[in-house]
Amino acid sequence: MTTHQVTVKLTIPFVAEISGVWQPEESERQAAWELYVELATRVTVVELGENEGLLREALSSLYTVFGTTREILRRYGPAVAPRVPPGHVTFGVLAVNVLNLSIRPLLSRWHPLLTAHEATRQDGTDPVTHERNWDRAAELRAEIEAVRKVLMKLAQALNEVAGVGDLITTHVPRQAPAAEAP
Template sequence: MLSRIRELWTKALLGLLLGAAAGFLAYQAVRLPRPGLFTVCGALAGLLIVVVVFGYRRSVRLTDITVSVPQFSRLRFAVTRDGQDVAWKLFVEASTRIATQPVADGSGRVREALTSLYSLFAVIRDLLKDSQPSRQGGSDPAVEHLAIAMLNLELRPFLSRWHPALHDWEQAHRDRPESEWPDDAACRADLADLQQRLVGYVLSFGKLAGLSNAAEVLTAGVPGPAGTRA
């Protein structure tokens, strides 16, 4: 939220400076002889056209990328600079949590896994709320659509099933270890299936962010080389 406020103030200040500069140039231009006035106005108009067109091309449609996502097969995205930034944040958040890291049988706690997934849901939702929607140049989906699909089709159903089930058992058996929960094995199996599906989403976020080695970063934890983000 603070970064968004700073960005708005920066844009406002830049607008004031550009407006003041434009006013000064206009004042100087009207004092020129007529040929000079037309020359200055034409040059400024050409500069404005170049800036607008270049900015539009950079922000509206950077490149087209096709990714494979669970439940959707293959999707074609029109990726923008804003979309790349959102995809990178999503990749970092999801790849550094238990969402994509397996929990071996007999190790770890299901409660910790559920808490981590619940936290991931909240973080991604807040990230999407605080980000400006990616501009689209056509009917192709944006990065935000993929993130919302992951929340609603994957995380929400899993958490809705297992979070209250484990909570109710914990409240009724405060003095017993989690390993005695009758649904422990079933929940772990469901968690493993969920993690496999989430990997597809996370790798897609990495690809949309411009990472050429998203799979290696996800599995080995090795940071991508400089320049992998377009």
């Protein structure tokens, strides 16, 4: 079953733009759902505020996207990366290019730098304070934010292809718990 076509445009800062028409087959729709769930349930698409979270956790979460994406690609096989005419994209093309052009450069650069900084932590200094006092923390946060924006665009395309409700930006309003009856 062929689903509707989706126009995709992912701008990867300083590297490239991946764009084209995606006319997904059923296997790509299923793979899109799996990767969408992965992205929607990780910090990969959640904005990391200045004093929120840990940079190490953000990098580790991005790293796990590699394993999950590889697993999805292997499970669905060549069906998610068919040959397509110029101007068209596939699940495989999008997934591999986002990994190699956006996430990999971030991790290759920052994992060793953050590890070196972590090694300088003095006894008695908690890891959160040590990480937040790092003179390169703001720079890393900015690069994580740039990758997050790419992943959000990918997630939006995956969501459209999967044909599901928005799991990332739709929030259920919290209600105060009902008062207990006396």
